[in-house]
Amino acid sequence: xxxxxxxxxxxxxxxxxxxxxxxxxxxxIRALSREHxxxxxxxxxxxxxxxxxxxxxSRPKSGYFARLRSTTPDLPQVSRPVRRPIxxxxxxxxxNILGAEAPSKLFSLGHAMPDLAGATLKPLLKLxxxxxxxxxxxxxxxxxxxxxxxxxxxxxxxxxxxxxxLHPDELIITTGCQEALFCALRAxxxxxDIVAVDSPCFYGAMQAIKANDLKVMxxxxxxxxxxxxxxxxxxxxQWPIKALAVTPTCNxxxxxxxxxxRKRELLLLAQRFDIAIIEDDIYGDLTYAWPRPRTIKAxxxxxxxxxxxxxxxxxxxxxxxGWIAPGxxxxxxxxxxxxxxxxxxxxxxxxxxxxxxxGGYERHLRKVRAQYQRYRDQMxxxxxxxxxxGIRISYPQGGYLLWVEFAREVDCVxxxxxxxxxxxxxxxxVLFSATGKYRNCMRLNFVNGxxxxxxxxxxxxxxxxxxxxxx
Amino acid sequence: xxxxxxxxxxxxxxxxxxxxxxxxxxxxIRALSREHxxxxxxxxxxxxxxxxxxxxxSRPKSGYFARLRSTTPDLPQVSRPVRRPIxxxxxxxxxNILGAEAPSKLFSLGHAMPDLAGATLKPLLKLxxxxxxxxxxxxxxxxxxxxxxxxxxxxxxxxxxxxxxLHPDELIITTGCQEALFCALRAxxxxxDIVAVDSPCFYGAMQAIKANDLKVMxxxxxxxxxxxxxxxxxxxxQWPIKALAVTPTCNxxxxxxxxxxRKRELLLLAQRFDIAIIEDDIYGDLTYAWPRPRTIKAxxxxxxxxxxxxxxxxxxxxxxxGWIAPGxxxxxxxxxxxxxxxxxxxxxxxxxxxxxxxGGYERHLRKVRAQYQRYRDQMxxxxxxxxxxGIRISYPQGGYLLWVEFAREVDCVxxxxxxxxxxxxxxxxVLFSATGKYRNCMRLNFVNGxxxxxxxxxxxxxxxxxxxxxx
Ligand SMILES: Cc1ncc(COP(=O)(O)O)c(C=O)c1O
Ligand SMILES: Cc1ncc(COP(=O)(O)O)c(C=O)c1O
Numbered sequence: 007x008x009x010x011x012x013x014x015x016x017x018x019x020x021x022x023x024x025x026x027x028x029x030x031x032x033x034x035i036r037a038l039s040r041e042h043x044x045x046x047x048x049x050x051x052x053x054x055x056x057x058x059x060x061x062x063x064s065r066p067k068s069g070y071f072a073r074l075r076s077t078t079p080d081l082p083q084v085s086r087p088v089r090r091p092i093x094x095x096x097x098x099x100x101x102n103i104l105g106a107e108a109p110s111k112l113f114s115l116g117h118a119m120p121d122l123a124g125a126t127l128k129p130l131l132k133l134x135x136x137x138x139x140x141x142x143x144x145x146x147x148x149x150x151x152x153x154x155x156x157x158x159x160x161x162x163x164x165x166x167x168x169x170x171x172l173h174p175d176e177l178i179i180t181t182g183c184q185e186a187l188f189c190a191l192r193a194x195x196x197x198x199d200i201v202a203v204d205s206p207c208f209y210g211a212m213q214a215i216k217a218n219d220l221k222v223m224x225x226x227x228x229x230x231x232x233x234x235x236x237x238x239x240x241x242x243x244q245w246p247i248k249a250l251a252v253t254p255t256c257n258x259x260x261x262x263x264x265x266x267x268r269k270r271e272l273l274l275l276a277q278r279f280d281i282a283i284i285e286d287d288i289y290g291d292l293t294y295a296w297p298r299p300r301t302i303k304a305x306x307x308x309x310x311x312x313x314x315x316x317x318x319x320x321x322x323x324x325x326x327x328g329w330i331a332p333g334x335x336x337x338x339x340x341x342x343x344x345x346x347x348x349x350x351x352x353x354x355x356x357x358x359x360x361x362x363x364x365g366g367y368e369r370h371l372r373k374v375r376a377q378y379q380r381y382r383d384q385m386x387x388x389x390x391x392x393x394x395x396g397i398r399i400s401y402p403q404g405g406y407l408l409w410v411e412f413a414r415e416v417d418c419v420x421x422x423x424x425x426x427x428x429x430x431x432x433x434x435x436v437l438f439s440a441t442g443k444y445r446n447c448m449r450l451n452f453v454n455g456x457x458x459x460x461x462x463x464x465x466x467x468x469x470x471x472x473x474x475x476x477x
Numbered sequence: 478x479x480x481x482x483x484x485x486x487x488x489x490x491x492x493x494x495x496x497x498x499x500x501x502x503x504x505x506i507r508a509l510s511r512e513h514x515x516x517x518x519x520x521x522x523x524x525x526x527x528x529x530x531x532x533x534x535s536r537p538k539s540g541y542f543a544r545l546r547s548t549t550p551d552l553p554q555v556s557r558p559v560r561r562p563i564x565x566x567x568x569x570x571x572x573n574i575l576g577a578e579a580p581s582k583l584f585s586l587g588h589a590m591p592d593l594a595g596a597t598l599k600p601l602l603k604l605x606x607x608x609x610x611x612x613x614x615x616x617x618x619x620x621x622x623x624x625x626x627x628x629x630x631x632x633x634x635x636x637x638x639x640x641x642x643l644h645p646d647e648l649i650i651t652t653g654c655q656e657a658l659f660c661a662l663r664a665x666x667x668x669x670d671i672v673a674v675d676s677p678c679f680y681g682a683m684q685a686i687k688a689n690d691l692k693v694m695x696x697x698x699x700x701x702x703x704x705x706x707x708x709x710x711x712x713x714x715q716w717p718i719k720a721l722a723v724t725p726t727c728n729x730x731x732x733x734x735x736x737x738x739r740k741r742e743l744l745l746l747a748q749r750f751d752i753a754i755i756e757d758d759i760y761g762d763l764t765y766a767w768p769r770p771r772t773i774k775a776x777x778x779x780x781x782x783x784x785x786x787x788x789x790x791x792x793x794x795x796x797x798x799g800w801i802a803p804g805x806x807x808x809x810x811x812x813x814x815x816x817x818x819x820x821x822x823x824x825x826x827x828x829x830x831x832x833x834x835x836g837g838y839e840r841h842l843r844k845v846r847a848q849y850q851r852y853r854d855q856m857x858x859x860x861x862x863x864x865x866x867g868i869r870i871s872y873p874q875g876g877y878l879l880w881v882e883f884a885r886e887v888d889c890v891x892x893x894x895x896x897x898x899x900x901x902x903x904x905x906x907v908l909f910s911a912t913g914k915y916r917n918c919m920r921l922n923f924v925n926g927x928x929x930x931x932x933x934x935x936x937x938x939x940x941x942x943x944x945x946x947x948x
Pocket of ligand 1: 118181182183184185208210253258286288315316317318323327328818819
């Protein structure tokens with residue numbers, strides 16, 4: 007065992023045995039170095055390990071703190087969507103939440119915008135600004151169809167974190183993850199086909215299914231282990247399902263990550279029925295525990311997984327930069343990408359590639375992972391405090407979104423309407439179903455986590471629910 | 478008549494009567510002011526008028542010069558495409574020209590990339606760089622679905638140039654003109670439908686037709702007056718055509734602009750047969766004569782025209798910023814835009830909006846229009862000098878692309894292949910047809926216009942043709 011590992015173990019025990027309480031300050035690096043007779047670097051390395059394991063967090067200029075630990079709340083029930091292929095509706099509700107105006111105008115607990123205010127994003131803007139001043143004007147040119155070599159190289163390297171060996175040439179850069187999903191869907195289906203999805207499911211994927219005249223088969227999902235493989239198998243025996251679209255890691259909206267073993271099972275099932283898997287990994291790098299779980303793509307042996315992702319949640323959505331590793335569907339995906347947008351923004355690609363190469367991405371991740379985990383804990387506590395008893399709350403393992411399930415009669419679409427003069431919004435559950443199910447659920451973000459405005463909003467919401475539904 | 482108009486008239490006569498030869502220096506502003514006893518501003522205004530009329534051009538630091546005037550060359554014949562709806566092929570050829578690598582690596586007479594080296598683009602980069610450093614991080618946020626208010630306002634204002642009164646709310650910002658075309662096509666058709674196009678036709682539009690399982694009906698086109706309205710009428714009587722996709726101003730690849738009267742006729746015909754018009758105006762602001770011709774959209778009374786455009790040719794393609802004015806198809810286009818890319822890059826939108834607001838766009842246009850017209854004249858002269866006799870050349874009224882038609886036996890796909898170790902490329906005509914017609918044609922750009930490398934390339938090409946096809 008290395009020195010720093012021994013020290014990390016010692017500190018872990020102190021926390022786990024309750025000698026240091028959640029939120030309390032950890033011993034300073036200097037103190038530990040003196041006390042244990044080890045170098046500063048060793049102590050730093052030990053803390054890094056604990057940070058990656060989600061046990062401590064660093065706060066700028068004040069050192070390390072033991073994590074606030076919420077206990078698992080009452081989880082939502084396993085979802086029970088319609089048991090046959092159906093057409094997607096709900097576009098009006100989606101349009102409503104997207105809103106006509108820019109999202110920034112409104113304080114929102116409904117959006118899935120990451121925290122953009124942190125110091126670790128600043129260097130990205132600086133690089134962007136520098137790239138814009140390159141004298142060779144490269145940022146203004148048409149990019150190649152696949153995306154810049156620089157960015158593909160960096161994205162391939164990031165694949166290591168999820169056990170995925172990618173070659174830069176296997177990747178195609180897209181205009182956000184949405185374009186990746188759209189191109190993937192079009193590559194593996196014909197109009198009229200059936201696509202299975204995890205339910206509740208990200209509405210962008212479902213609307214893309216609708217736009218391509220596909221039918222959706224919603225599969226029940228467990229709030230901790232994810233998509234029910236058993237239910238999927240049953241569905242595939244009954245219906246000619248062509249593909250599965252799924253967000254197995256830091257799921258939107260539930261927040262779970264499917265265990266690696268279940269991911270492998272899913273792949274085996276897909277092989278058995280010979281269907282394609284569209285894997286949305288957009289929040290995957292935001293798992294609180296590090297190393298992060300693998301992608302299904304990591305187990306893929308015959309190119310049937312189309313891995314889709316972007317920097318919209320890990321860095322910033324305004325970049326509009328995503329990617330797809332399309333496996334054996336490469337040629338169709340290239341055609342789809344060409345006809346839909348021809349190329350992606352060159353300048354942003356160059357800036358992000360440089361940011362990753364200089365270590366900025368990993369530095370930023372380290373920071374926001376710890377931050378979002380702390381926010382989750384705070385959010386869960388607040389919800390238990392300010393919302394009526396009996397609610398069920400998902401317990402995210404990454405990202406900044408969670409799902410709240412109320413009693414049957416609670417109508418979150420109504421609640422949202424009523425909120426319209428309160429200057430904030432939630433995302434009603436109906437968005438995440440093809441048929442307007444989950445009316446008694448809502449998705450909340452905890453991006454702004456521990457600020458007073460968020461707690462205030464939750465109080466308002468809690469009061470509103472208690473008033474409207476006095477048990 | 479205003480003072481400057483009188484002076485402009487006088488100078489125009491001097492040029493037209495041959496007192497000043499093409500390429501010759503015009504009298505200096507100071508000299509004219511002294512000679513005619515008018516203010517500096519008056520002389521400047523007179524020169525501006527002549528510049529807009531395409532009679533003189535300004536060269537940085539050396540004053541005004543009379544334009545080199547080429548005479549109209551032997552024009553290509555009216556095109557004669559297949560006379561029934563067909564499926565689009567040619568993707569392999571398109572992929573080939575797009576290439577795997579970034580286009581910048583290769584000197585190319587085939588690409589449609591504008592000149593990015595000019596001084597008038599520099600301020601855009603500066604603004605971009607500044608926007609990236611905004612402390613409110615707005616450039617990193619998700620944009621609203623329609624695009625930023627700032628950019629939509631500016632684009633609506635630019636509509637005035639083409640006689641088009643647009644309200645910012647009618648516009649949707651897209652990821653380049655390609656996404657605008659793609660969303661437009663999907664909004665007005667169902668799989669299996671027939672879409673009429675001008676032939677030869679931009680390959681991106683045709684590949685989008687292919688990707689949506691549509692059939693294409695190629696309509697003959699005159700190299701000066703554009704799409705044959707008579708042939709379109711005949712086609713519509715015979716086939717259930719759903720929409721027309723057309724580039725009527727500064728056409729790619731031919732360079733013509735349809736007269737406003739023919740545009741109006743086209744609209745009337747579309748009304749009579751109740752079809753939608755997808756109008757691609759991407760090169761429209763690059764017409765040499767100013768004010769520029771109107772768009773078909775300018776005559777639209779019942780919202781059947783979907784105007785598509787972008788800044789890819791007027792400013793820079795790396796921006797990936799376009800727009801669509803979808804008329805009555807707005808709601809379908811919004812859905813299509815959401816599912817294909819969700820939003821466009823926020824930062825670039827803010828930078829371009831500011832650039833236009835500060836007058837940078839119009840300043841840049843003024844410069845490149847004059848430059849491209851000069852390059853056209855040079856290019857036509859070089860082609861007549863270095864290519865075998867008997868060729869036919871289109872005579873663009875704007876933009877930087879022209880079309881060369883050779884004798885029947887000349888195979889431009891072959892020529893391009895042979896060029897592969899010469900470090901430059903052309904765009905073979907087959908790209909612009911659904912069925913591989915126009916094999917004996919090529920599209921050339923004259924972006925680099927008057928430099929030695931271009932003339933050298935044309936010599937190489939001319940020799941190659943003469944050798945392969947010794948008459
Ligand atoms: C699960 C999931 N996939 C895809 C997307 C779309 O991502 P992008 O903004 O990169 O297009 C989102 C955005 O909310 C998402 O939550
Ligand atoms: C006529 C025409 N329309 C559309 C496009 C695509 O434009 P953008 O790069 O803005 O997507 C091009 C590009 O070559 C074009 O020539």
